[in-house]
Amino acid sequence: MDEFTYRDGALNAEHMPIAELAEAVGTPFYCYSAATLRHHYNVLDNALSDAGLAERLICYSVKANSNLAVIATLAQLGAGADIVSEGELRRALEAGVPAEKIVFSGVGKTANEMRAALAVGILQFNVESLSEIDLLAETASEMGKTAQIALRVNPDIDAGGHEKISTGKAENKFGIAWEDAERGFAHARALDGVSAIGIDIHIGSQITELAPFRRAFEKIAGLLANLRADGHDIQRLDLGGGLGVPYGRDNDTPPDPAAYAQIIADTLGDSGCTIMLEPGRLIAANAGILVTSVIRTKQGQAKNFMIVDAAMTELMRPTLYDAHHHIAPIAESDAATKQWDVVGPVCETGDYLGLDRALPVLESGALVAIFAAGAYGAVLGSAYNTRLAAPEVLVDGDKWAIVRARPDYQALLAGEQIPDWL
Ligand SMILES: *Cc1c(COP(=O)(O)O)cnc(C)c1O
Numbered sequence: 001m002d003e004f005t006y007r008d009g010a011l012n013a014e015h016m017p018i019a020e021l022a023e024a025v026g027t028p029f030y031c032y033s034a035a036t037l038r039h040h041y042n043v044l045d046n047a048l049s050d051a052g053l054a055e056r057l058i059c060y061s062v063k064a065n066s067n068l069a070v071i072a073t074l075a076q077l078g079a080g081a082d083i084v085s086e087g088e089l090r091r092a093l094e095a096g097v098p099a100e101k102i103v104f105s106g107v108g109k110t111a112n113e114m115r116a117a118l119a120v121g122i123l124q125f126n127v128e129s130l131s132e133i134d135l136l137a138e139t140a141s142e143m144g145k146t147a148q149i150a151l152r153v154n155p156d157i158d159a160g161g162h163e164k165i166s167t168g169k170a171e172n173k174f175g176i177a178w179e180d181a182e183r184g185f186a187h188a189r190a191l192d193g194v195s196a197i198g199i200d201i202h203i204g205s206q207i208t209e210l211a212p213f214r215r216a217f218e219k220i221a222g223l224l225a226n227l228r229a230d231g232h233d234i235q236r237l238d239l240g241g242g243l244g245v246p247y248g249r250d251n252d253t254p255p256d257p258a259a260y261a262q263i264i265a266d267t268l269g270d271s272g273c274t275i276m277l278e279p280g281r282l283i284a285a286n287a288g289i290l291v292t293s294v295i296r297t298k299q300g301q302a303k304n305f306m307i308v309d310a311a312m313t314e315l316m317r318p319t320l321y322d323a324h325h326h327i328a329p330i331a332e333s334d335a336a337t338k339q340w341d342v343v344g345p346v347c348e349t350g351d352y353l354g355l356d357r358a359l360p361v362l363e364s365g366a367l368v369a370i371f372a373a374g375a376y377g378a379v380l381g382s383a384y385n386t387r388l389a390a391p392e393v394l395v396d397g398d399k400w401a402i403v404r405a406r407p408d409y410q411a412l413l414a415g416e417q418i419p420d421w422l
Pocket of ligand 1: 243
């Protein structure tokens with residue numbers, strides 16, 4: 001569900017015509033819908049509630065879309081944050097997420113990052129190796145603190161989806177190997193500075209089937225029983241993110257949050273643990289579109305190219321993951337369509353936003369929307385080809401604001417210097 005709808009032949013974000021925003025901010029730009037963000041959060045939270053999961057915390061995965069206004073929208077609903085760097089810690093705090101709702105994930109936390117998170121008293125570190133536990137224990141002890149930790153275990157489950165976003169198989173870099181999990185908890189118990197109170201998993205992203213989740217949660221239930229039998233006081237189960245979303249507009253059916261919540265309730269509902277989730281894509285993907293204009297069209301030898309002013313530098317997902325995004329003109333049209341490769345101006349063959357799309361012939365300057373671009377869109381942007389980052393706009397009803405401005409070239413070049421000895 002999203003709040004990007006056509007009215008009188010023109011695309012709107014909630015009550016704002018996209019064409020009006022484009023006039024005001026120029027293209028390309030990202031447009032987010034606050035109502036859609038809230039809707040997705042509430043659907044998931046209500047699903048958990050309806051499944052009887054009273055003790056729960058949804059920690060929005062900040063890396064999916066880390067704009068301060070996006071995080072703040074969710075923080076106002078009571079969301080926590082799942083972060084993977086000190087930069088994301090700073091964003092979450094600045095956006096109003098209380099430290100006691102922040103979870104720090106990631107395989108490569110440094111001592112400095114641990115110190116920053118310990119200093120503000122975050123809820124939990126999700127640790128991914130024994131050596132990380134050692135470093136955290138040492139760092140926390142030096143500060144006179146005890147870090148609450150969950151051990152991220154790798155359940156060795158193939159959740160399907162693209163290999164570059166699979167995380168829960170034995171060959172992935174994430175988590176502590178399943179057969180080492182109990183040893184990891186025993187290891188942590190022997191250390192000052194850490195208190196192992198949780199089990200954490202995250203098996204992948206854009207997962208469109210629920211069966212892998214059920215398999216993973218069943219394995220967690222088994223591990224939980226073993227750990228408790230061994231005297232570990234496990235209070236939290238962090239089940240990660242990964243729920244998939246529809247990218248194709250009408251055709252694909254995403255997993256149903258209610259069914260997902262029911263699986264959690266069935267497998268872990270009587271664990272007595274707080275259930276934590278780390279959704280990113282589910283919350284943000286369909287809450288954003290990338291708006292671009294046609295620069296020109298070009299008839300190639302074998303293909304028609306629609307060259308637009310957004311590129312892989314604004315939306316890398318098609319290039320990086322062969323991802324599909326629905327693409328449609330802002331102005332509805334029933335003109336005859338042709339097949340187009342929608343490409344950006346960047347000098348890379350891999351720079352495309354969509355291949356073989358049926359679209360009408362569009363004039364230079366015509367506006368086009370790339371849908372479901374709210375997650376892993378702007379955050380993956382780069383300045384390759386010395387392009388200016390696309391601005392981000394947040395719409396909320398009939399209000400809107402630029403929530404990240406387009407930099408100017410001066411700002412872009414400001415960090416660089418030609419040494420005076422050159
Ligand atoms: C990326 C990530 C998430 C969010 O994944 P989505 O597929 O966007 O829900 C959650 N937890 C961890 C540890 C992650 O790395």
